[in-house]
Each structure stands twice: as structure tokens, then as C-alpha cells.
Amino acid sequence: MYIDSHCHLDKLKLDEFDGSIAKVIAEAKQAGVQQMLCIGVTLEDFPGMRDLVREYPEVAISCGVHPLYIAKHPFAQQQLKEFASSDEVVAIGETGLDYFYDSESKTVQQNSFAYHIELANELRKPLIIHTRDAQQDTLGLLREGHAERCGGVLHCFTESYEMAKEAIDEFDFYISISGIASFRNATELRDVVKRLPLDKLLIETDSPWLAPVPHRGKQNQPAYVADVAKCVADIKGISLAEVAATTTANFFRLFDRVTPVSR
Numbered sequence: 001m002y003i004d005s006h007c008h009l010d011k012l013k014l015d016e017f018d019g020s021i022a023k024v025i026a027e028a029k030q031a032g033v034q035q036m037l038c039i040g041v042t043l044e045d046f047p048g049m050r051d052l053v054r055e056y057p058e059v060a061i062s063c064g065v066h067p068l069y070i071a072k073h074p075f076a077q078q079q080l081k082e083f084a085s086s087d088e089v090v091a092i093g094e095t096g097l098d099y100f101y102d103s104e105s106k107t108v109q110q111n112s113f114a115y116h117i118e119l120a121n122e123l124r125k126p127l128i129i130h131t132r133d134a135q136q137d138t139l140g141l142l143r144e145g146h147a148e149r150c151g152g153v154l155h156c157f158t159e160s161y162e163m164a165k166e167a168i169d170e171f172d173f174y175i176s177i178s179g180i181a182s183f184r185n186a187t188e189l190r191d192v193v194k195r196l197p198l199d200k201l202l203i204e205t206d207s208p209w210l211a212p213v214p215h216r217g218k219q220n221q222p223a224y225v226a227d228v229a230k231c232v233a234d235i236k237g238i239s240l241a242e243v244a245a246t247t248t249a250n251f252f253r254l255f256d257r258v259t260p261v262s263r
Contacts, residue, residue: 007221
């Protein structure tokens with residue numbers, strides 16, 4: 001059984017699933033996906049995302065504002081806190097820093113990220129972090145905000161082994177691997193995956209984006225996290241069962257507010 005630790009079900013084009021989120025979830029379960037964590041990226045979208053998946057116990061939710069949305073979707077801290085305080089919300093994010101796609105809004109991104117860290121500590125919920133081309137600032141803000149108190153995950157990881165190791169050693173964070181690791185040109189990332197301890201890894205799809213091999217070119221979906229797990233198993237030279245069992249245990253250790261759903 002697998003867990004998709006990061007997906008955006010509200011961003012899927014449901015016409016490929018007969019217009020039904022239920023079919024997305026059914027296909028995931030058929031592929032052995034036990035549970036999913038659906039990630040918030042703006043406060044405007046949060047209520048709709050929450051309502052879309054509310055009747056499915058297999059789907060947990062997070063609340064946050066993605067760094068690439070901050071400039072066009074400024075948010076009120078009080079509203080974020082109100083949404084994130086709900087018992088339905090198991091984590092804070094997606095938050096973080098992205099200087100690759102937006103190097104103009106660094107200060108705005110940093111202020112948002114700092115507040116998300118503060119809120120995660122206040123609510124005792126783990127962080128879900130997007131980081132790209134911002135290694136030192138990401139680690140610096142985590143350090144300043146004492147993110148070791150709430151814990152978290154660097155999702156869809158594509159940065160250096162050194163950054164991953166520092167996040168693990170200093171903050172006891174997890175590192176989440178997406179379908180990018182299966183891409184032909186991801187040699188450096190595969191080396192990082194090989195070196196990282198399995199007991200600090202999660203797996204994800206980041207669907208509807210980044211479909212793994214052999215589904216490149218298709219819309220990604222939670223069912224494909226099984227292919228991410230196979231990729232990790234191949235990279236590390238271990239069994240698929242070990243990857244599935246360990247990443248599932250890791251997920252529930254980090255997201256301890258999620259109630260496991262029986263098969």
C-alpha cells in the first residue's frame with residue numbers, strides 16, 4: 001500500500017475521469033494507494049478544495065499559500081490562521097521560497113514563509129515546503145523560526161544532497177520524492193535519493209503535474225505514486241514492499257493528525 005503525500009486534486013482536469021473526483025480516488029485505491037494528502041496553494045482556493053474532498057476519508061488536507069502565488073494572491077494572516085486551525089487541516093503549506101521562477105518577490109516570499117513557520121509552531125502542525133534555487137534562505141528561515149519544533153517535509157525535492165542532509169540533521173525533516181526522479185535527465189537527483197536514508201523519505205505525485213515514467217506526457221494522478229515508489233526502489237536497490245512500508249510509516253509519523261483508513 002502506498003500514500004501520495006502531496007497532490008492537488010482540485011487542479012485535476014476531471015473530464016478525464018468522467019467529471020468525478022470519486023473516480024480519481026477509486027483508481028488510486030485500485031493501484032494500492034491507501035491515502036492522499038491534498039495540498040492548499042491559495043486561501044481563495046482552499047474552501048473549494050476542502051469541500052471537494054471532504055466526504056473522502058482517504059484524503060487529508062493542508063492549508064497554505066504557495067510562494068509563486070504570493071505576489072498575485074496576498075493573504076491576511078488572520079484568515080490563514082482561521083483556516084489552518086481547523087481540525088480538518090493536518091499540515092501548514094504549501095509554503096517556502098522559489099527564486100527560479102520568481103526572483104522579484106523575494107522579500108514577500110520570505111515574509112510569508114516566516115509567518116507560515118510561526119503558525120506551524122503555534123498550531124503544532126508540520127510544514128510542507130516548496131524550495132527551488134533558494135537553499136540558504138530556506139534553511140536560514142527554518143533556523144530562525146525554530147522549525148525543528150513543528151517538523152516538516154521538503155516536497156518534490158530537486159536540490160542538493162547537502163541541503164537535504166542539513167534539513168534532516170538540523171530540523172528532523174523528511175524529503176519527498178516525486179516522479180522527477182524517473183526522468184531521463186535526473187541523474188543528480190537519483191544520486192541524492194540513493195544517498196538519503198529511506199526512513200526520512202516520502203513519495204508523492206504533485207499531481208496533476210510531473211507524471212512519472214512510464215506516464216510522461218499524461219496528466220498526473222495519485223495512482224501513479226506506485227510508479228514513484230518503484231523508481232525509488234530501483235534507485236536504492238531494495239524491494240518495492242520495503243519502500244511502500246517505510247514511506248507509509250514515515251507519512252504517519254510526520255502527519256500524526258491523519259487517521260489511517262482501513263483497506
